[in-house]
Amino acid sequence: MNGNLKLALQKKGRLTEKSLELLNLCGLDIENYSERLVVSARNFPLDILFLRDDDIPEYVQDGVADIGIVGENVVYEKQTGTEILEKLGFGRCSLMFAYPEKKELKNIEDINGKTIATTYPRILKEYLKKNNLNAKVIELSGSVEIAPSLGVADLICDIVSTGNTLMMNKLKKSFKVFDSEAVLLSAEKTLKEPKLNEILNDLLRRIRSVKTAHSSKYLMMNVPKDSLERILKIIPSLKSPTVLSLAEEDMLAVHAVIPSDKFWQIINDLKKAGASGILLLPIDNLIQ
Ligand code: PRP
Ligand code: ZN
Helix, strand or coil: CCCCEEEEEECCCCCHHHHHHHHHHCCCCECCCCCCCEEEECCCCEEEEEECHHHHHHHHHHCCCCEEEEEHHHHHHHCCCCEEEEECCCCCEEEEEEEECCCCCCCHHHHCCCEEEECCHHHHHHHHHHCCCCCEEEECCCCHHHCCCCCCCCEEEEEECCCHHHHHCCEEEEEEEEEECEEEEECCCCCCCHHHHHHHHHHHHHHHHHHHHHCEEEEEEEEEHHHHHHHHHHCCCCCCCEEEECCCCCEEEEEEEEEHHHHHHHHHHHHHCCCEEEEEEECCCCCC
């Protein structure tokens, strides 16, 4: 025990890089992690344990790790009674039914009597029950997408992210069971050890400010003085915008933090209102 907070991460997979990127944005300097099972942050009391994603909820539940980053899909499948502290906004994917390209799945009722291969038997059985469907579930630990071509199953129920895996296996996606993204997981909302809880709260604050920063952009533009009022009405600013005077007397500079997803909707309105030299910058961090 070195007093560090222990974080479990997926050893190799869709979430690994993105998780480390998030920790970097949180200001953590992580040792070169390649091929090592445990690494520490140089400037933060955190140890990272690299594990199979399917094992993470259990390790967190048992206290091997204090917290973990894993897909909601794994959390729900394992049902360990762990707490989701924060949705992380990356690693988005869906649990979906997929069928061999040549066949058709028109209604969800067509699943009745079929054989479905999956690595998510618990979620799938629950879904079938809730929807009054009757199908045979075959549990596999991996490579589910080859089951139909091997004649082991009629269809599969698996995670789809880009859809490449399905395409390569001549499968097409059908009905969706649920959407998932990466989450931060803990055995309970508040860790028992006060020191560890302090570290966790520090990390959570950082993660939240990185999340806000990434969904925001810094907008800078020049506006004619007499359009200022109209322009300010267009900007859905997070805080009140900064208005600065310019050498040119009839012009002003306006700076504001705006939600990134709204930008393209308002840019035309801003131009129409006379804004020029519009600059949009990424924000690394936004401490609130
Ligand atoms: C899922 C799924 C596919 C792949 C789909 O695996 O089992 O193999 O992702 O992604 P794509 O649509 O982008 O091709 P997961 O990331 O959960 O890894 P694991 O099964 O090895 O744990
Ligand atoms: Zn997995």
